[in-house]
Amino acid sequence: MIAVRGLAHRYGAAEALRLPEWKVAQGERWLVLGPSGCGKTTLLHILAGLVRPSEGQVEVAGESLLKLEGARLDRWRATTVGIVLQALHLVKHLSVRDNLRLAQYLAKTPQDDARIDDTLGALGVGGKSARRPSELSQGEQQRVAIARAVVNRPKLVLADEPTANLDDASAATVVDLLSEQAARHGATLVVATHDARVKGKFRERLEL
Amino acid sequence: MNLATLSASYLRARPLNTALSVILLALGVATIVLLLLVVGQAEERMHRDARGIDLVVGAKGSPMQLMLAGIYHLDAPTGNIPLASAQALAKNRFIKKAIPLALGDSWKGHRIVGADKAYADHYGAELREGRFYQKPMEAVLGAEVAVRTGVGVGATFKGAHGLGGEGDEHEDAYTVVGVLANSNSVIDRLVLTSIESVWEIHEEHKQARDEAREVTVVLVQYASPLAAATLPRQINSQSELQAASPAYETARLFSIVGVGIDALRGFAAVLILAAGLSVFIALYSALEERRYELAVMRTLGASPGKLFGLLIGEAFVLSLLGVVLGLLLGHGLASVLGAWLERQQHYPVSGLEWRPEELWVAGIALGVGVVAAIVPAWRAYRTDVSRTLAQG
Numbered sequence: 001m002i003a004v005r006g007l008a009h010r011y012g013a014a015e016a017l018r019l020p021e022w023k024v025a026q027g028e029r030w031l032v033l034g035p036s037g038c039g040k041t042t043l044l045h046i047l048a049g050l051v052r053p054s055e056g057q058v059e060v061a062g063e064s065l066l067k068l069e070g071a072r073l074d075r076w077r078a079t080t081v082g083i084v085l086q087a088l089h090l091v092k093h094l095s096v097r098d099n100l101r102l103a104q105y106l107a108k109t110p111q112d113d114a115r116i117d118d119t120l121g122a123l124g125v126g127g128k129s130a131r132r133p134s135e136l137s138q139g140e141q142q143r144v145a146i147a148r149a150v151v152n153r154p155k156l157v158l159a160d161e162p163t164a165n166l167d168d169a170s171a172a173t174v175v176d177l178l179s180e181q182a183a184r185h186g187a188t189l190v191v192a193t194h195d196a197r198v199k200g201k202f203r204e205r206l207e208l
Numbered sequence: 209m210n211l212a213t214l215s216a217s218y219l220r221a222r223p224l225n226t227a228l229s230v231i232l233l234a235l236g237v238a239t240i241v242l243l244l245l246v247v248g249q250a251e252e253r254m255h256r257d258a259r260g261i262d263l264v265v266g267a268k269g270s271p272m273q274l275m276l277a278g279i280y281h282l283d284a285p286t287g288n289i290p291l292a293s294a295q296a297l298a299k300n301r302f303i304k305k306a307i308p309l310a311l312g313d314s315w316k317g318h319r320i321v322g323a324d325k326a327y328a329d330h331y332g333a334e335l336r337e338g339r340f341y342q343k344p345m346e347a348v349l350g351a352e353v354a355v356r357t358g359v360g361v362g363a364t365f366k367g368a369h370g371l372g373g374e375g376d377e378h379e380d381a382y383t384v385v386g387v388l389a390n391s392n393s394v395i396d397r398l399v400l401t402s403i404e405s406v407w408e409i410h411e412e413h414k415q416a417r418d419e420a421r422e423v424t425v426v427l428v429q430y431a432s433p434l435a436a437a438t439l440p441r442q443i444n445s446q447s448e449l450q451a452a453s454p455a456y457e458t459a460r461l462f463s464i465v466g467v468g469i470d471a472l473r474g475f476a477a478v479l480i481l482a483a484g485l486s487v488f489i490a491l492y493s494a495l496e497e498r499r500y501e502l503a504v505m506r507t508l509g510a511s512p513g514k515l516f517g518l519l520i521g522e523a524f525v526l527s528l529l530g531v532v533l534g535l536l537l538g539h540g541l542a543s544v545l546g547a548w549l550e551r552q553q554h555y556p557v558s559g560l561e562w563r564p565e566e567l568w569v570a571g572i573a574l575g576v577g578v579v580a581a582i583v584p585a586w587r588a589y590r591t592d593v594s595r596t597l598a599q600g
Contacts, residue, residue: 041598048507051594071511078509085597089504093221098209105209106509148508160597 001026001156001188002047007056009042017042019056022206024188026155029179032192033199034208040192043208044158047190048081049073061155078107082149082187084159084178089145090133096120096144097129100151107152119147122184123177139170143177150181157182159191163198175201211514215521225490230530232486233573236479237534238541240569243472245542248565249557251462254280257394258454260305260330262436263428265289265297265443271452272461278309278425279454280394281319284371285311288422289448297443302435303428305330310406311424313367313378318353320367320382320399322406322423330427331393337361338386344408347382347401351390359384367399367409378409483530484576487523491584502588503596512589519585520578527577531570538566 002024009017017039024030032040045051046058049065058065061080068076090099100116120126123143125136133141142162149157159178163171175191175198182189191202199205219226257279264278269286276283291308298306307330310322321327325340328348338361341348349359359365363384369375382401390396407421428451430436436453443451495502502515510518543559550556 042594045594045597050507050597071513074506074509074511074514077507083507085504085507089500091501091504093218098217101209102214102505103508105214106505106514111209 001028001061002190003057003059005057007043007046007053007058009039009046009051009053009055017046017053017208019043019208024190024204026188027183027186028204029182029189029202030191030204030206031199031202032190032206032208033194035194038208040194040208041160044083044160044190044192047156048083048158049077075108078103079109079152080155082152082154082157084142084145084149084157084162086161086164090141090148092133094132095129096125096131096133096136099133099144100148103148103151109152116147116151119151120144122181123147138165139167139173142166142170142174146174146177146181150185150187153185153187155187157187157189159189159193161193161195162191163193163195168197171195171197211517211521212525215518215525218522219525222490222494225494226526226529229483229486229490229526229577230533232479233483233527233530233577234533234537236476236483237531237569237573238537239472239476239479241535241538241566242541242545243469243476244563244565244569245538245559245561246545246557247469248563249561253556254458256392257331258458260429261427261454262430263440263443264425264452264454265294265428265449266425266452267448268450271450272457274425274450274452275454275457277311278427278452281311281321281398285424286450288424289426291421291423293446293449294423294426297426297428300439302431302439304431305427305429307427308403308423309425309427310403310422311371312406313369313409314371314375315365315367315382315399316357318350318357318397318399319371320347320401320406322401322403324403327427328388328395328400331391331395333388333391333393333395335386336389338384341385341400341402341405344402344405345380345382346385346405347399348386348388349384350388350396350398350400352396353399354387361385361387380409480573480576483527483573484580487526487577488580488584490526491519491523491581492587495584495587498588499591499596502591503593506591506593507597512591515591516585516589519588520581523577523581523585524574527574530577531573534573535566535570 004019004022007019032043034040042051046053047060049068063076091102094102097116100119101111104111117126120129123146125140125143128136128140136144157178162174162178166174178189178191261279264275266274266278266285267287267289273283274286277285294308297303307323307327309327311319313320354360361384364381366377366381368377388395403423440451440453443449505515539559542557546557546559
C-alpha cells in the first residue's frame with residue numbers, strides 16, 4: 001500500500017525528515033510516533049501528495065507520487081486519501097452535512113445524502129447534520145472530521161495529531177473510531193501522534 | 209453543492225462585509241441608471257415636443273426662455289409681439305407653417321393657450337370626446353388636464369391671470385366643449401382655446417383696440433432648409449422680434465445641465481470603484497483568516513484553480529447582487545421621481561422603461577467586481593497547503 005525508499009526532505013538547509021525504508025500493507029493500522037518537529041506532519045503531507053520530497057521514492061496505492069502532477073494529483077488525493085487534522089478544520093460557514101458534501105463535490109463524486117447520513121450515523125453524529133461546526137463540542141467536531149475523511153471511501157486514511165485538543169475519553173474514542181472506520185472501508189490507517197494516551201493503541205509503529 | 213452555492217454560503221456567513229460591497233455597488237449602479245432614465249426620457253420628450261418646429265419667434269429677451277415658454281410651456285414668456293408682425297411672418301416665402309400662440313393665463317396650474325386648430329393638428333392631437341372650439345370662451349382640455357382635474361365636456365371654469373396659478377381670477381368663465389385624446393406631447397398638459405378668447409378676456413383690462421392686438425409666440429416651420437441661413441437673421445433685425453432655434457437652444461440647455469449630469473456620473477463612477485475596492489478589501493483581508501480553510505479544501509482535492517474560481521465566484525455573486533439591486537433601485541427612484549415631477553407639472557419620467565445602455569452599466573459593474581477579486585484569488589491559488597497546515 002505504501003512503499004517509501006530513501007526518503008529525505010529539507011526545508012532550506014534544515015533536514016525535516018529522513019526515512020530510509022518503510023513498507024505498509026493494505027489494511028494495516030500504523031502509529032507514527034515521535035516528538036514535535038521530528039517530521040511526522042511532513043511525512044503525512046508527502047504521503048498525501050501535498051509536499052514533494054527532496055529525495056527518495058514514494059509509492060501510495062500503486063501510484064508513484066513523483067509522477068503525478070497538478071490537477072491529476074489533486075484528483076488522486078480527493079479519491080484515494082482521507083485526511084484528518086487537528087481540531088478546528090471544518091469549514092466554519094458550512095453545516096455538518098455541507099462539510100461532507102464539500103468533500104464529495106471537490107472529489108467530483110456524486111453528492112449522495114444517503115451516504116452522508118450513513119457515515120455520520122456510524123460516527124454517532126447523525127443528529128447533527130444541520131448544525132454549524134461552532135455549535136458542536138470538540139469531540140463531535142473531530143467525529144465530523146473523520147466522517148468527512150472517510151465519506152469518499154478512501155484507500156488510505158491519514159490522521160495528524162487527531163487527539164491533540166481532546167480530553168482523555170474523547171481521545172480514546174477518536175482513535176477507536178478512526179480504526180473502526182478504516183476497517184469498515186478496508187482502508188489503511190496512518191496516525192501521527194506524540195500523544196502518550198494513544199501510544200498503545202496499534203501494534204504497528206514507526207518511530208521517527 | 210457547486211461553486212455558486214459554496215460562494216453564496218461564504219458570503220451569507222459574513223453579512224456585514226457582503227452588505228457593504230453590495231450596497232456601494234447598488235448605489236453606483238442606481239445613480240447611473242437613474243441618470244440614464246431621466247436624461248434619456250427628457251431628451252426624447254424634448255425632441256418629440258420640438259418636432260417640426262424650426263424656429264420660435266417672440267419678444268426680445270433670452271432665446272432659451274423664449275424656447276422654454278413657447279414650445280415646452282415651462283418658463284414665463286419674454287413678452288408679447290404685435291399681431292401684425294405675426295401675420296407678416298405667415299406671408300414670408302421661407303415659412304411653410306406659422307402657428308401663433310397667445311399665452312398668459314392658467315387654470316389650476318395648467319396653461320391656457322390661445323391657438324387655432326393648427327396647433328393641436330401639429331402634434332397629431334385628436335378629440336376623445338366633444339368638439340373643437342368654435343366661439344370665444346370655449347375650451348378644449350389636454351388629456352392629462354382632464355384626468356388631473358376630473359373635468360369633462362360641459363363644465364365651466366375661470367382662468368387665472370399669470371402662469372403660476374396664483375393670479376387673480378378673470379370674470380368670464382370658459383366652457384369645456386371637448387377633451388383631447390393622449391398625444392404623448394406637450395399638448396396633453398395644456399388647455400386650448402381660441403386666440404380670440406385670450407384677447408377678449410384681456411381687453412377688459414386694457415381696452416385694447418384691434419390694431420393693438422398681440423400674440424405671445426409664433427411657432428415656425430421652414431419651407432426649405434435654405435431658410436435657416438437667412439430667416440433668423442431677418443427676424444432678429446426687426447426691433448421688436450426675436451427668433452430662437454429649438455435645436456440650438458436645446459443643445460445649449462443640455463450642455464449647461466450636462467455639467468451637473470457629468471458630475472453625478474462621475475460620482476456614480478466613484479461609487480462603483482469604491483464598491484470594487486470594498487470587494488477587494490473584503491476578500492483580501494479575509495484571506496489571512498481563511499488560509500487554513502482554503503488549505504483544507506486542497507486536502508479534500510480542490511485544485512488551486514478551484515480556489516481561484518471560488519474567490520472569483522464570490523466576487524461575481526457580490527457584484528451580481530449589487531447590480532440587480534442597483535437596477536431595481538434606479539428604476540424605483542425613477543418611478544418615485546416621476547410621480548413627484550408629475551405633481552409638479554414638469555416632464556413625466558417613467559421607471560418602467562428600460563434603456564439599452566443599462567446593459568453596459570451592468571456589465572461594467574460586474575467587471576469591476578470580478579477584477580477586484582483577481583489579486584485575492586491569485587493569492588488563494590498560490591496557497592502553500594503543507595506550510596499552512598503545519599502552522600495550524
